[in-house]
Amino acid sequence: MPPISTILFILLIIITIINISTSDVCDKLKDDKTAFNYCKKVHGNREEENKSKNSNPKLKYKMRISYTPRYELACMTLGCICQYYGGKSSNRLTNDCTLPNGQKLKKAKRKEWRMLTDQEKMDTFAAIAEMKKNGEFDYLARLHKDAFEAGKWHGCTSFFVVHREFLKRAEIILRKINPNISMPYMDVTLDARLPNPADSILFTKEFIGSTDGNGNVIDGPCANFKTLQGDPYITRNVGKEGGRLMNEDDVQWILGQTKLDSIMTYTVPGDKCPCEITNKWPEFVHGKTHTYFGGLMFDTALSAQDSCAFFTFHNFLNLIFEKWRYMHQTREQRCTEYPKDNPDCCPADQYRNSSMYLMEPLLNCDGLKNEYNDNMYEYEDRSVYTCNATTECPSIYMFCDRSKGKPYCASKVKLGGNCKGFPPGTDVCWNGTCVNDVCVYVPTTTPLPTTTPLPTTTPLPTTTPLPTSTIKMPVETTTLALPTTVTDESTMLPSTLSLPSIKLSSTSPPVEVKTASPLPTTVNMESTKTAESETKKEPDFSPITTPKALEPPNSPIRISKSPSSTSNPLPITVPGEMKKDLPNVAPIDTTPLPSTATTFKITGPNPIERKSTPTTKKVQNTTPCNPIKLSTGEQISEYLRRLFGGKPKNKCKN
Template structure:
């Protein structure tokens, strides 16, 4: 009877009643003049929904909202705990991940992380949190180009840490992350037999061999800090660093989770092979944002960075060092409030009370002892010692320390994939953006003169399409066309002239009215020395090169 009433409460709590339009918590804030990412030559550099809108083939309405092709208003991403997703949200997320994987874009993004795994400002220093914030944002955009309704869910591994054996968590079942064979290969679930960037034909996991999951104490250690160098921490200092090592730093505790999952998650070079990576880092980003909102005023969130001290961190972690491989950004750009003001928000962590002992999902239960808190449910045959009398077993009961099937058929059988009709509809609506452009109107002339070979460094940066370094999606034989999907919106935003005019003369000739002048009207031969001037520092216009 108790189990039945809890399930009724869970069903009631999952009914969503929303007014027309975007919920208030998913409406972007006001964009400050001059903020980066309002205009971008590829979707990954965007920092506003209006910048993203053309890439989703949407239209900006008079209220400055992006109206998608299906008539829906594009909202900010809303990152929930993985087990709090509705059935439809979870299946859509898994479907988008598989489409992204098949397209090759999942592995391309993974190789960006692989490239900075052993060097750069992504690990072992103050740049860790800003770099991964930008990286997860880009990954989320890639998924939303497939299905705008989804977001990257975060994995609150604290929910699993309460279990006698977290390996028995429902999170590691066919419903979520999948299960492994004797050798650790992921062979069930939505990511079964995924190829990996190191050439294996299945993701590898070795759960619980070393490391540990997040705990509430880890969160408290972060929230108790009031000095920025203990958050953007020096996690690989050398002798002579004037700041003591903070062993409670978020980068350290996050690394323990990588070790606990093991397999591909253990070495940074391979960790993106496992989709757990992105949900784990979404939670790390959430913890950082909780600290920012709790401790820092809004202005300090964008200004405070750990001091640039060579004895404390590799110079690539310094605040004004380039954020490799995102060469239009500095490390400190990852401090921007625009991430959570414009692009995404977090749903609160799952919680319950003694008066309402339910967590709002079939995949969590409420431990009401002491301070009530949510705990992950346990798979059948998993250990449930200490949770006798609780609704701890997914579709089962706890008997003699093990989760066993109940005396009646399971009341809830989750789906494991979208219907074929839904999958087809999403594929038909999928937005494919090919980031292959020339960034100067003289590129084709220079290429015809052999400059792709003679002046390779310069041409690789400015003239990728003309030098056949990528395959563009536009017709290269016609001059009076718009080659970029955002041209019309850029014209409306008065971007045809100014710092972006060379890019616009090449790629937005129709919208910007450049058709009357031939592209090659004035094309000096590019000199190699230009490279040092053109690419010496990040610039914010659409003419920037973005890897």
């Protein structure tokens, strides 16, 4: 019997060989810490599962869930899921489905988070909250946790197809709550363009929620979600645990591949697999994004508990997978081609005809079917949110990044975030402005509504100061022009009044017309009809009112109507120094004027005056005349004499 030291030495050699064969695969990724860690984790889970199959039952793989197949979620037509939605279908193999409200069920239209309308976003938030409340999100999270820890779904060729089915099932459940919505996708390349992607508006209550100082998600649709471990919040530590977001270069590298096994890859192969591993493979890039989100997303086994991030990010990965299939495969190839089953590269559970773990009765190859796109969902392509040198992005949550050559749409930055490196005038910040490379809130002055009364200090639209107006009385003029303020309808003069006008002059003393003063001089308005027919110019008879809001302050001239009478004449107050030139007149006749009297109009420097066409023909004096210049007293006497029906004196020099 060999010495015990020899036996220990041989065991050490065997363990070393095993470790080398296991680590050699992942060691090729040593320069990429995130990819290396992901590779090691998948390898470790796979080996642990293999050991549990042959070990003591007490060491059997932990926390395997009790699972009952959900055949309604395996449907590939709308008619098939119609009964699950409570509707009626003429044929389960077709897309005919009438919902209980009479609406026809349509396939889902998957949009990017930031392209949702306000109503779509609100409905999606409500459905996500309901899925957590009714336990469906926890059910899906347990499926994913069990599959990853069992070494399934990840690390090899079935990665895309099983997650394609997993997403379809989540969306079927989501649309049972509201058939008018779909599962959004999260294009993280929009956020990867920012100086600090963690500052994206994506990580706010507007979308997947923000976190407190402990990394707890405190708002957004996934706020206050309890974890399977019993924690009161789901967690994220965006950008604090390494990794990076998938960017446009990653997407273009994937879309540029021509071989299927560069997409459906042997991600974590055995040491004898004849493939050249690279950290650019989709599953490794996906792992880097998981790491960047941190928190529950950092641990792939727990990641589906962050429902807002996990499902919408994987929905974006599926979009890239679908796009590659349409670019590089025919319709027939899309549903038939699957990487070669190779025991040196993949475990048997990921072979073409193996059952989808926990999603039986489907097989892995069923995840290739065209029925997913034909019947269940379609994507709004990324091309809808593009921009160029002259056009902007179509979403208010995006801006056009023209700082790096070709313009691309990028996610806006939240307040307090880094907005450095963009051209001046770029609308980088959400509800803010970029100041010293930081997005800050800058309040703007809200204009007053149009119904707000103008303040008393607002200048009136007139260039003539009202209080300084004086009177000029040329004999040939008969149009009354008085600066007028009418405060409301009760102050309008009766339609039976008619009054000639007085023009203002800068040389004559002012004459004020008031209603509050006694009547030193009275005039019978009825006698003006005779004078009207002899004038050269007809007055404009359109009644006018002035809005109260435009009333000039301290106006010296105001006309009002007595509430006790509808036909009171207009009193006129004349300065004392002019009374000596006025003749004695009879008291005014207070008999109401006939209804045929012409309409009274006050004209003057009123900014809102309306004009109307005179109704009488103008009389034009064609006789040559050299007018006699009258004194102020003579002008007033002549005016009043004509007003009371007297014949005009000869105004011309012979």
